[in-house]
Amino acid sequence: MTTMATPTKPVPDIEQAQYNPKSESVTAKRVKSGIFHAVALALTAVVLYPALWMIASSFKPNAEIGGANTSLWSENFSMDNFVTAMDGIGGVSTLTFFTNSLILAIGSVVGTILSASVSAYAFARIKFPGRSIFFGMMIATLLLPFHVVIIPQYIIFNQLGLVDTYVPLLIGKFLAGDAFFVFLMVQFMRNLPAELDEAARIDGAGHVRIFTAIMLPLMKPALISTSIFSFIWSWNDFLGPLLYLNTPDKYPLPLALRLFVDQTQSSDYGAMIAMSVLALLPVLVFFLVFQRYIVEGVSTQGLKG
């Protein structure tokens, strides 16, 4: 562990031929650790500043947000901005936007879990002709700029009379549209021992039983990270709702937020930022609760790409 540390730190003397980390004194280690934490904490402050600024501003009166006021603290913290923000916009309460976002996010999670796990099982555990070709195509869709499909998709949904409904936003999730999650689950299943299926097959189990009774329970970690990420992605999605939703009472939060910005035109900065905070609140809560899962998910599954 200590030796791993050496190439990354700003060690002053590169030419030091007899460098031996084990000979470091205890004080030298303490100094190094002190420097590390000083640098890392400073970085943390910079990285988190925009988020802290957002939260602090949401409690400040309008006059203190702009102008010569960079400090995060204020004497005049109040909930006024949130009260205004909760009123909503265009006669629709913010609670409605919140509910809409929630419906879309939960629909996305359910659809993705169902469709991606089933499809991933086919890729990972069943041998059938064409599998590797389809798998290659699935990987290719990971790299596909989605703009190449949005125009025809819009035309189709428009002809079917499905514009201004949630169908165009959710149908893709029920058809394993987020290839990333299929890929993630395929990788996860491939690392489960093959003997499990073999044994079950000898006992006469078919694919349906192997999938539901053996794979699904073992896949819990992959299912959890899929749920978390598909929830957050849906929650933050903007382009989809922007394309398909026209009536404000169907808007999810990001779209409502844009409407809010358009209509108030920065006259009420405080309320705008308060609403931004409200829109991010579930994501922030998710992050605080599941941060281990989220970060581990990125580091292990991202790597497997």
Next chain:
Amino acid sequence: MTQSPTLSRRSASPSAPAPRKSKRSGADARAGYTFLLPWLLGFIALTVGPMVSSLYLSFTNYNLFEPPKWIGLDNYTTLFQDERFLQSVGVTTSYVVFGTPLKLAAALAIAMLLNSARKGQGFYRSAFYAPSLIGASVSIAIVWKAMFGDSGPVDQGLSFFGINLGGWVGNPDMTIPMMILLTVWQFGAPMVIFLAGLKQIPADLYEAASMDGAGPIRKFLNITWPMLSPVVFFNLLMETIHAFQIFNSAYIISNGEGGPAGSTLFYTLYLYLRGFSDFRMGYASAMAWLLLIVVGIITLVIFKTSKSWVHYSGDAK
């Protein structure tokens, strides 16, 4: 084809004994396609079908209300005389070319810093990752716009050091740096992946190098970089492709117009405006296909050159 290192591992897994294979394979084929059905349906109806029709539309004039009219290559030739299109290419190119390497460099540097820590690594890793989760949201775009506005905190902070740039949002020269800072701020996701890669490098390699008297720079060049190159490759590919598709923040920061002076007219924003504001869907489809081709070529180049700089270690596990 697009083989990533892990894909080939499949063939190494112990396969079922050869006899009675034929009996099982028929049932397996049926089961395989049944299980694959959701993905297959989506793939055909929502990806392949639309891709083909957008290719067709790109050779037509289509406004959603009248039937498409075949105009051959006109959309493509018009594109290269369209000043706003050329501007959107310029804006997007400078964003990708400067933003992506900066973001990855920050991610790698900070991953190496964190990897040297014994205590507190988990905390910093989470804190640095947080922006990646929220960075593309409308909320953060609004906050960014406020922070980089006239006499916003960034302007104030810089003035404190005697740099008087005014608001970045209204200054066409500063909007791209502002957008680049927004993407660099989200260095956490590639950093987490780098960090996981760094942990895979066996410590005894560094120990052996130390014995031989190698300094930190030589250790980085001869151990860290080659051992990490598959991860660098993955991050570079993913971040580049994503950078081309930036939309939300550009839309919000410029009120959906790409201003000031077209300085935030990103490719996808212009595509959106053409397709869904002007309803010139044939033209927008031509833009979409051009983007696909360019991203495809870049992906191919990254894959091809990777042979010379990406090092895969021999042992699979």
